[in-house]
Amino acid sequence: MYDLQELYQEIVLDHSRKPRNFGKLEDATGTGEGFNPLCGDQITLYLKIEDDTISDIGFEGVGCAISKASASMMTQGVKGKSTEETQRIFEEFRRMITKGTDGDYDAELLGDLEILSGVSQYPARIKCAVLSWHTLKAALNDSLNSGKEPVSTE
Numbered sequence: 634m635y636d637l638q639e640l641y642q643e644i645v646l647d648h649s650r651k652p653r654n655f656g657k658l659e660d661a662t663g664t665g666e667g668f669n670p671l672c673g674d675q676i677t678l679y680l681k682i683e684d685d686t687i688s689d690i691g692f693e694g695v696g697c698a699i700s701k702a703s704a705s706m707m708t709q710g711v712k713g714k715s716t717e718e719t720q721r722i723f724e725e726f727r728r729m730i731t732k733g734t735d736g737d738y739d740a741e742l743l744g745d746l747e748i749l750s751g752v753s754q755y756p757a758r759i760k761c762a763v764l765s766w767h768t769l770k771a772a773l774n775d776s777l778n779s780g781k782e783p784v785s786t787e
């Protein structure tokens with residue numbers, strides 16, 4: 634069996650050192666900005682929505698290991714998912730991160746993101762872990778409201 638604590642530290646470290654999907658998307662349909670004043674974490678999120686699905690996602694930012702690892706894992710978790718599914722993952726993630734294993738969350742839906750359940754034991758870090766998700770929500774709204782569906786000029 635995995636030592637969850639060890640696995641958690643290893644994966645958080647790995648994602649914070651080598652964040653996945655790091656960088657700006659030039660053809661984003663929506664963007665979001667997030668800031669966690671308690672820790673100083675900052676994130677800018679770029680989304681590309683096509684056919685109601687997140688076809689591409691990228692982020693830039695500075696912050697602590699948890700905020701970066703959470704953002705990196707989130708981008709992996711929602712890429713290729715529909716906006717509705719993404720919303721559901723966000724709700725389950727929030728339940729997991731605030732209530733921990735008592736939260737009765739949908740582990741199957743969360744997949745690898747469940748590794749971050751350990752954060753629930755550190756209340757001061759919860760905001761670091763959910764920052765990218767709130768930013769994702771802002772970017773989703775931005776994309777939906779702007780109506781910037783990718784257009785073909787050809």
Ligand code: ZN
Nearest residue numbers: 672674697761
């Ligand atoms: Zn932080």
